[in-house]
Amino acid sequence: xxxxxxxxxxAMSTTGARLDALRAEGRAALVGYLPAGFPxxxxxxxxxxxxxxxxxxxxxxxxxxxxxVMDGPVIQRAAEAALAAGTRxxxxxxxxxxxxxxxxxxxxxxxxxxWNPVLRYGVDAFARDLAAAGGAGLITPDLIPDExxxxxxxxxxxxxxxxxxxxxxxxxxxxxxxARASRGFVYAAxxxxxxxxxxxxxxxxxxxxxxxxxxxxxHVCVGLGVSSGAQAAEVGRFADGVIVGSALVRPLLADRPWxxRLDALRAxxxxxxxxxxxxxxxxGAGT
Amino acid sequence: xxxxxxREALTETLAHQVLGRLADVEGPYFGEFGGRFVPxxxxxxxxxxxxxxxxxxGDPAFTDELARLHREYTGRPSxxxxxxxFAEHCGGAEAGHRVFLKREDLNHTxxxxxxxxxxxxxxxxxxxxxxxxAETGAGQHGVATATAAAxxxxxxxxxxxxxxxxxxxxxxxxxRLLGAEVVPVTIGSRTLKDAINExxxxxxxxxxxxxxxLGTVTGPHPFPEMVRExxxxxxxxxxxxxxxxxxxxxDAVAACVGGGSNALGIFNAFLDDEGVSLHGFExxxxxxxxxxxxxxxxxxxxxxxxxxxSYLLQDDDGQTLPSHSVSAxxxxxxxxxxxxxxxxxxxxxxxxxxxxxAMEAFRLLCRTEGIIPAIESAHAxxxxxxxxxxxxxxxxxGQVILVNLSGRGDKDVATAARWFGLLDEDQTDATPEGxx
Numbered sequence: 001x002x003x004x005x006x007x008x009x010x011a012m013s014t015t016g017a018r019l020d021a022l023r024a025e026g027r028a029a030l031v032g033y034l035p036a037g038f039p040x041x042x043x044x045x046x047x048x049x050x051x052x053x054x055x056x057x058x059x060x061x062x063x064x065x066x067x068x069v070m071d072g073p074v075i076q077r078a079a080e081a082a083l084a085a086g087t088r089x090x091x092x093x094x095x096x097x098x099x100x101x102x103x104x105x106x107x108x109x110x111x112x113x114x115w116n117p118v119l120r121y122g123v124d125a126f127a128r129d130l131a132a133a134g135g136a137g138l139i140t141p142d143l144i145p146d147e148x149x150x151x152x153x154x155x156x157x158x159x160x161x162x163x164x165x166x167x168x169x170x171x172x173x174x175x176x177x178x179a180r181a182s183r184g185f186v187y188a189a190x191x192x193x194x195x196x197x198x199x200x201x202x203x204x205x206x207x208x209x210x211x212x213x214x215x216x217x218x219h220v221c222v223g224l225g226v227s228s229g230a231q232a233a234e235v236g237r238f239a240d241g242v243i244v245g246s247a248l249v250r251p252l253l254a255d256r257p258w259x260x261r262l263d264a265l266r267a268x269x270x271x272x273x274x275x276x277x278x279x280x281x282x283x284g285a286g287t
Numbered sequence: 288x289x290x291x292x293x294r295e296a297l298t299e300t301l302a303h304q305v306l307g308r309l310a311d312v313e314g315p316y317f318g319e320f321g322g323r324f325v326p327x328x329x330x331x332x333x334x335x336x337x338x339x340x341x342x343x344x345g346d347p348a349f350t351d352e353l354a355r356l357h358r359e360y361t362g363r364p365s366x367x368x369x370x371x372x373f374a375e376h377c378g379g380a381e382a383g384h385r386v387f388l389k390r391e392d393l394n395h396t397x398x399x400x401x402x403x404x405x406x407x408x409x410x411x412x413x414x415x416x417x418x419x420x421a422e423t424g425a426g427q428h429g430v431a432t433a434t435a436a437a438x439x440x441x442x443x444x445x446x447x448x449x450x451x452x453x454x455x456x457x458x459x460x461x462x463r464l465l466g467a468e469v470v471p472v473t474i475g476s477r478t479l480k481d482a483i484n485e486x487x488x489x490x491x492x493x494x495x496x497x498x499x500x501l502g503t504v505t506g507p508h509p510f511p512e513m514v515r516e517x518x519x520x521x522x523x524x525x526x527x528x529x530x531x532x533x534x535x536x537x538d539a540v541a542a543c544v545g546g547g548s549n550a551l552g553i554f555n556a557f558l559d560d561e562g563v564s565l566h567g568f569e570x571x572x573x574x575x576x577x578x579x580x581x582x583x584x585x586x587x588x589x590x591x592x593x594x595x596x597s598y599l600l601q602d603d604d605g606q607t608l609p610s611h612s613v614s615a616x617x618x619x620x621x622x623x624x625x626x627x628x629x630x631x632x633x634x635x636x637x638x639x640x641x642x643x644x645a646m647e648a649f650r651l652l653c654r655t656e657g658i659i660p661a662i663e664s665a666h667a668x669x670x671x672x673x674x675x676x677x678x679x680x681x682x683x684x685g686q687v688i689l690v691n692l693s694g695r696g697d698k699d700v701a702t703a704a705r706w707f708g709l710l711d712e713d714q715t716d717a718t719p720e721g722x723x
Contacts, residue, residue, distance in 0.1 A: 066607040067480065067592060069487040070326050076474055089604045115324055116591045120605030142324050142591075167328035169494065174330060192328055193492040 014136040015058060015108040015161045015184035019219045019240045022057060028236035028276045031221055032056035032269060033112060033245035036095045037064050037087025038078040038252065045098045047252060047265060052099060052107050054266040055273025058241065060139055061095045063113035070114075070141040072196030074246040077253060089117045093133040100134025108136035110163060110184070115143045118151070127154035137161025137184055145181035152181060163187050166212055168204040175215035185219035185240060186212050190226070196246050198225035206238045232275030242276055309558035309634065310519070315508030318631060320624035323507040325487075325594045332494045337509040339414050344516065349409060356405050360438070363520065365390045367528035372655035373668075374688075377675025383685045384675045385533070388692040389525045389553060392660065398694030399521060399549045400431035400502060406517035408435035411498045418442040418497040422486045424451055424479035424545075425615035426458025427661075427694060428502030433467035435500075443467040446485045448478040451615060458698060476609050479619050483593050503546025504623030507594030511624050518552025521691065526556040529689055537689040539564045539674050543666040544637060545581070545616050547623035549693035554635060564636070567626060568670035570612030571639030581610035582639035583622045584630055590621075597624040613642035613702065614662035616694070644669040646706050649696070661694030662702065668692075 022029045032051045036044050048059055064082035068075065092111055099109040111130060118126045118138070130138070137160040143151065145164050155162045161184030166175055169192060179186055188209055191202030205222050212220045222235045223243030232242045251264035315321050323333060343349040357363035367387050374386040391399035411419055419441050423429030429445040436443035445462055449471040452459050459469050475481035490499040504514045529537055540557055542550035544567035557563040572580030580586060583598040590599035592607055600608040600620040612618040629635040649665035651672075652658050660668060671690045678686045696703065704710050 065605075066475065067484050069484050069593075070491070072488070073474070080475065083606065116599075116601065116607075117605035119591060120601060120603065141326055142594075144323065144325070144327055144330060147322050147324055165327045167326070169328055169331040171331060174327070178327065189326075189328060192494060194488045 013161050013184045015110065015163075016219055018058060018108050019185060023240065026280050028239055028279055029057040029221070029241035030055060030232065030269070030273050030276045031058040031060060031223075031241045031243040032248050033060040033062060033243065034248055034252075035062035035064055035075065035078045035082055036092040037082030037085060038249075039081060040085045041087060041091045041094060043258060044082070045095050047262065048095055048099055049102050050262050050266050051248060051269050052103055054269035056107065056269055058108045058110065059099055060110045060112040060243070060245070061092055061099070063089060063092050063111060063117050065114045065117060068114060070194050072194045072246060074197075074249050074253065075195050078249050089121055093129055093135070096130065096135040097133040105134065108161075109134065110136050110139050110161065112139040112141070115140060123150040124154045124157070127151075127158040127160055131158040131160055135160070137163060139163040139187060141165060145177055148181065155183065165189055166208065168192055168202065168208055172211070172215060175212050179212060179215045179217035182217065185221045186217040187243065188212055188220050188222045188239070190222050190224045190235070193224060195224060197227035197250070201225045201231050201235055205235065209239050226272075229271040229275030232272045233279045236276040236279030242272070244272055247272075310555045312625075314512040317511065317625045317628035320589070320597050320627040321508060321511055321595050322624075323594060324591045324596065325507045326491060328491050329494060329507070332490070333507055333509065335414065336410070336498070336513075339410055340509055340513050343410055343413060349413070353406055353409055357402070357520070361395045361401050361405065362393060364524045364528070365393050365521075367525060367532065368658075369532070370652070370656045370658075373652055374675070376651060376655070377672050377688065378679030381684075382675060382679035384678065384688060385686070386671055386675070386688045386690060387529055387532070387537070388658070388690050389521060391521060391549065391691060391693045392658070392664070392695035396427075396431045396434050397697065398427045398431070398661065399518060399552060399691075400428045401434070402520060402552070403502065403514050403517040403548060404428070404431040404435045404500065407498070407500050407513075408439050408441065411441060411500070412439055414498065416496055416498045418444070418493065419500045420444045420446065420486050420489050420497055421500045421502060422479060422482040423447050423458075423502065424482070424618060425698060426451070426455040426462070427616060427698070429467070429469070430458055430461050430465070432500050432502070433462040433465035436467060437465045444489070445469050446472055446482040446489070448476070448482050449473050450477045451479065451482070455615065455698070478609075479615070480607065487593070503548040504551050504625055505546045505593060505595055505597070505621060511595065514548055515551045515555060515625060518548050519555045521549065521552035522554060522556025525553055525689060525691075529687070533687055535687065536560055536563050537687040538562075538678075539566060539686065540689045540691070541566045541568065541667045541670040541674060542691040543567070543617060543663045543670075543693060544569050544622060544626060545619050545663065547626045549691050551623060551625055553689070553691040554629070558629075558634060565629070565634065566670055566674060567635055567637040568640045568666045569622075569637055570610070570614060570617035570666060571641040571644070572611040572613070574641055575639060579611035580639060581612045581618050581620065583620070584637040585639050587620070589627065592621045595621070595624045597621050597627040598630070613645060613706075614666065614699075616661065616663040617666060638670065638673075640666040640669045646703070648672055649703060650707065658692070659696035659700070660692055661696050662699045664691070664693045
């Protein structure tokens with residue numbers, strides 16, 4: 001396994017470049033998660049594009065999976081429905097392609113996936129097809145760098161970002177290992193737990209971001225528990241990106257006409273986008 | 288080209304796996320299987336567990352206490368029972384085979400599960416944690432965990448698929464009597480696999496106070512190795528007992544394989560005895576061609592589930608496929624990574640046994656020996672019948688076959704009664720839904 005990061009210009013990270021551009025604007029990125037295939041593939045594309053238009057700077061497209069152990073009830077329900085609707089792994093690439101076309105490549109589209117679907121598809125084949133679809137890379141909640149030798153090689157080969165996670169329980173050694181292995185950004189879990197909205201984002205998040213940077217990470221985005229503009233403003237103060245998942249999926253699960261659900265999604269994204277724009281200016285501005 | 292020290296370390300590892308005792312292979316990998324495919328949030332706890340477990344195994348204070356509990360609480364050593372009337376059906380009386388049962392069914396709580404549970408629960412105390420969580424399918428591991436938690440004063444939460452809580456209502460009551468909280472899992476397929484998902488979610492959120500007392504040789508490292516260590520006593524006792532009784536090693540060892548803890552526990556002592564053939568029997572359900580089974584080696588392919596790479600029932604997209612078996616304890620879509628390794632090495636064979644074959648062996652042991660086995664263990668008995676028949680057909684007589692009778696069948700009486708039509712109609716209605 002190699003954890004060496006290629007720093008040649010040709011290997012410039014798509015997501016890293018976007019985060020740098022936003023940093024230059026003095027703000028954090030809003031990173032929005034939505035599952036592919038919920039409620040079906042076509043409407044999941046509509047939802048992702050609506051989120052992009054309402055202000056998501058980076059998107060994460062979730063691969064629905066039968067055993068999502070890092071997800072809380074909201075994303076579990078959406079994944080279950082997406083699978084019941086017949087969503088296939090290859091459909092995820094269609095959603096990625098739609099984002100790349102719609103945004104003219106401006107909005108990096110990462111795929112968030114548990115590991116077995118990628119293993120089954122073939123690690124190198126998936127990397128190749130994701131790159132061809134215009135995808136930026138992968139976020140892998142149940143793959144640690146220690147087990148990621150094949151993926152690290154394939155992502156180098158195809159110029160893709162690889163986002164590994166760190167948690168409040170990560171030791172300094174593991175923060176360093178993960179920072180070294182990641183490309184694009186490191187995903188800092190704000191709290192010990194699974195995805196889902198929370199009243200408070202963990203108070204360990206700020207320290208974890210600082211520790212992860214100290215361990216060598218260029219970019220650190222924070223996820224788990226963020227649902228409101230106020231929380232986004234708080235996290236955007238110290239992180240390079242604010243990751244929001246369940247709060248975007250929840251309006252789509254409502255028992256209402258689809259157009260109304262999309263409107264609710266747009267409103268949520270707009271509130272969060274506003275949050276990341278008013279985050280800096282206080283302590284931590286310009287980091 | 289790798290650095291010299293790296294190459295040396297690599298060579299050493301390979302040499303250990305090739306030349307060392309198979310029984311002592313350490314994780315995280317068994318060949319190309321195993322590993323740690325889990326969220327980073329759990330890595331610190333897994334490291335802590337590995338350190339505590341290795342230290343404990345070298346500490347007489349720990350091993351003496353575990354040995355005392357085995358002796359005074361579990362009732363070890365479990366007996367070895369020869370079953371001559373049953374053996375007559377293994378290839379016919381003229382084949383002259385001898386069949387011995389390792390009686391894990393006679394342990395406290397009724398199965399081998401207690402061996403691992405007591406070991407892990409003692410570790411929990413040493414790690415200073417106060418709460419244990421567990422998954423359970425049929426309820427055997429849940430009951431054993433609730434038992435150890437009561438004994439050692441630990442808070443206990445057991446996750447159980449909603450389907451299973453309904454078909455195993457009595458075991459839910461047993462766990463509650465023992466002071467455990469039983470949480471029905473209502474997401475996904477609502478069975479064992481989903482109970483494990485929910486336990487993992489709980490663990491990620493509460494890992495500082497909580498130990499996940501995993502019930503079999505699956506999961507992320509160090510569970511597959513550690514759980515094997517706590518069950519290796521089964522094979523060690525059995526090996527000594529059969530040498531004493533027959534003056535030789537058995538020709539074949541048979542065990543049922545769900546996650547695979549009872550099988551690995553008994554196989555382990557014989558892994559390095561070349562002349563002993565090892566046979567795992569998986570749930571063939573309604574037959575491989577029906578698609579309704581839990582035969583990972585016949586109908587699955589290597590993949591990752593619940594933290595380990597192993598053989599797995601999955602579709603073309605890597606989605607986990609539902610498993611099926613008359614026995615809830617074998618109804619799991621993956622298998623311990625050590626079994627995948629032994630399978631690929633060719634050191635053990637794994638074959639499916641259908642629901643019908645298992646129930647026929649179940650009935651046979653009841654009638655010939657007065658022992659009601661767990662339906663899980665009945666798969667091993669059916670396997671022994673097959674082994675005896677095949678040996679006889681090949682002209683080998685007087686074989687010694689050792690079967691791990693991993694659990695007793697009290698929990699399965701309702702299922703068996705329905706299967707064999709032993710109840711009047713009104714009684715059938717009063718019986719809880721089957722544990723199929």
